[in-house]
Structures are given as structure tokens and as C-alpha cells.
Amino acid sequence: MIHVQDLQFSYTSHPFIADINFTVPAGEIFGFLGPSGAGKTTIQKILTGLLTGFKGNVEVGGIDLRKSNRDLYERIGVDFEFPSLYEKLTGKENLKFFASLYKHHVAIDPLLESVGLINDADKKVSAYSKGMKSRLDFIKALVHDPDILFLDEPTSGLDPSNARVMKNIILQLKANGKTILLTTHNMYDATELCDRVAFIVDGKLVALDTPHNLIISHGASTVRYSYISEGEEKTITTALDKTGTDALLLQLVKENRLSTIHSSEPTLNDIFSFLTGRELQ
Ligand SMILES: Nc1ncnc2c1ncn2[C@@H]1O[C@H](COP(=O)(O)OP(=O)(O)OP(=O)(O)O)[C@@H](O)[C@H]1O
Numbered sequence: 001m002i003h004v005q006d007l008q009f010s011y012t013s014h015p016f017i018a019d020i021n022f023t024v025p026a027g028e029i030f031g032f033l034g035p036s037g038a039g040k041t042t043i044q045k046i047l048t049g050l051l052t053g054f055k056g057n058v059e060v061g062g063i064d065l066r067k068s069n070r071d072l073y074e075r076i077g078v079d080f081e082f083p084s085l086y087e088k089l090t091g092k093e094n095l096k097f098f099a100s101l102y103k104h105h106v107a108i109d110p111l112l113e114s115v116g117l118i119n120d121a122d123k124k125v126s127a128y129s130k131g132m133k134s135r136l137d138f139i140k141a142l143v144h145d146p147d148i149l150f151l152d153e154p155t156s157g158l159d160p161s162n163a164r165v166m167k168n169i170i171l172q173l174k175a176n177g178k179t180i181l182l183t184t185h186n187m188y189d190a191t192e193l194c195d196r197v198a199f200i201v202d203g204k205l206v207a208l209d210t211p212h213n214l215i216i217s218h219g220a221s222t223v224r225y226s227y228i229s230e231g232e233e234k235t236i237t238t239a240l241d242k243t244g245t246d247a248l249l250l251q252l253v254k255e256n257r258l259s260t261i262h263s264s265e266p267t268l269n270d271i272f273s274f275l276t277g278r279e280l281q
């Protein structure tokens with residue numbers, strides 16, 4: 001659904017986005033994970049036709065982005081980083097207006113219902129809270145039932161229960177066959193939602209794989225155990241795959257002398273710092 005080959009782009013004379021290559025098949029949730037300023041929004045703006053003047057090949061839904069094509073906007077839904085809504089119109093009027101811009105649209109009320117805004121549908125957006133605006137902006141991207149969605153930080157600024165609602169809708173959209181490209185700097189969201197994740201740092205794509213593969217291929221799980229020796233608690237950390245040959249651990253197990261034992265798996269954040277030397281947040 002999305003093909004990006006040798007993408008390069010710069011806002012100034014200084015090169016920024018460079019050598020970005022990836023393909024997103026239909027029905028996948030693909031994530032850009034990276035710290036603030038990495039270039040996630042910039043790449044999304046290129047893929048949605050907002051920034052032109054890039055080098056390389058970009059194809060979205062079979063449409064070559066270097067050729068201007070109105071059909072692209074019927075095919076894609078975009079939830080921008082910052083809500084863009086008409087404050088003087090109600091939530092419902094906003095959705096009706098945006099739906100009227102497309103050839104094809106879906107029923108508005110079920111969309112409002114899905115994000116818990118049906119009872120606020122007739123309130124002016126100026127009276128909405130930040131989280132309500134985020135949710136309205138999100139369903140605005142769905143009014144024309146697009147097959148490809150670009151979601152820029154879809155859960156940012158939402159409380160945990162609304163973030164949960166949003167993540168469930170994203171998973172439901174995937175189950176309905178939509179292709180989704182989202183950006184995040186939240187490793188939990190990336191791990192839970194994304195089939196594959198691209199690490200983005202300083203405009204470059206540093207790694208690309210499933211969250212599971214990124215974690216197992218670059219990080220070792222560890223086991224930490226403690227026991228009492230000569231009246232003092234001692235704590236040992238060992239690699240999970242070395243526990244079978246850890247004579248002390250085996251002896252403590254046999255003698256039933258372990259005080260505590262914990263395993264810990266690396267997180268996507270650990271792998272991100274390991275590969276890029278940078279922190280996500
Ligand atoms: N219109 C612009 N003109 C010049 N520079 C820009 C413009 N928009 C963004 N930049 C710069 O490009 C870099 C990447 O910005 P971008 O918005 O793509 O980052 P991001 O990864 O989405 O970050 P965040 O997580 O904070 O949203 C930043 O250094 C930013 O200052």
C-alpha cells in the first residue's frame with residue numbers, strides 16, 4: 001500500500017531526511033518510533049502530499065506522489081499532530097462539513113459514538129476539552145472511510161481510558177483491513193499496536209522490524225536473584241540463557257535458599273537506546 005524508496009528531503013540547505021526505504025503491505029499497522037524532532041511528522045507530511053520537493057520515489061495506494069492526484073485524498077485519512085477544527089461549529093457540524101468534501105462518506109453518529117462524543121455532538125468545538133478535540137480530530141480522518149490512515153501521535157494528550165478507547169479503535173480499523181501508518185514516541189503503544197516499527201533518529205531510519213524481533217535480536221533477558229549469606233542479602237544478575245549453567249543459582253534452588261527471583265525482558269526503549277544511543281522521551 002505504501003512504497004518509499006530512497007526518500008530524501010530537507011527544509012533548509014542542510015540535508016535532513018535521507019535514505020528512507022520501506023514498504024507497508026495492506027492491512028498492516030506500521031509505526032515510526034523516535035524522539036522529538038526525529039522527523040516523524042515530516043515523513044508523514046511527505047507521504048500525505050503536504051510537503052513536496054522531496055527526492056526518491058513515494059507511492060501511496062498505487063498513486064505516485066510526484067504526480068499531483070486528487071484521488072489520493074479520497075483514499076487516505078490523516079489525523080494531524082495538532083487538531084484542525086472549526087471552533088464555532090459543533091462537533092457534528094465539523095464532521096458533516098469535512099465529509100462533504102469527499103465523494104464517499106459514512107454515517108456520522110456511529111463515529112461520534114465510537115469515541116464517546118455522541119452526547120457532546122451538538123456542542124461548539126470551542127467548548128470542547130483538549131482530549132475531546134483530539135478524539136473529534138481522529139474521527140474526522142474516518143468520515144470518508146479511507147483505506148489508508150496516517151495517524152500522528154494518536155494517543156498523545158489523552159488520559160489512559162481515552163487512550164485505550166483510541167487504541168481499540170485503531171486495532172478494529174486494522175481488523176477491518178485498513179492500512180495504518182502511525183507515529184509515536186511511546187514504546188508501549190508501538191509494542192502493542194504495531195506489526196512493524198521503524199526507529200527514526202535525525203531524519204534516518206535506523207532499524208525496522210516487528211517489536212518482538214527488535215527486542216529478541218538485540219537484547220538479552222536477565223534474571224536477578226537474591227539470597228542470604230552470612231546474615232547479608234546478596235543479589236546476582238545473570239543472563240536468562242545462562243541460568244542452566246549458573247552453579248550458584250542451581251545450588252540455591254536445590255537448597256531452597258532463594259529469597260527473590262525476577263526475570264526482566266528488555267523493552268523497546270532499551271533496544272532503541274542500545275541501537276541509537278538516544279532516549280525516546
Ligand atoms: N516547516 C518547517 N521548517 C523548518 N524546519 C522544520 C519545519 N517543520 C519541522 N522542522 C524541523 O524538522 C525537524 C523534525 O521535525 P518533525 O516535526 O518532523 O519531528 P517529529 O519527529 O515529528 O517530532 P515530535 O515527536 O516532536 O512531533 C525538527 O528539527 C524541526 O525543527
Ligand SMILES: [Mg+2]
Pocket residue numbers: 040041042081152183
Ligand atoms: Mg511530530
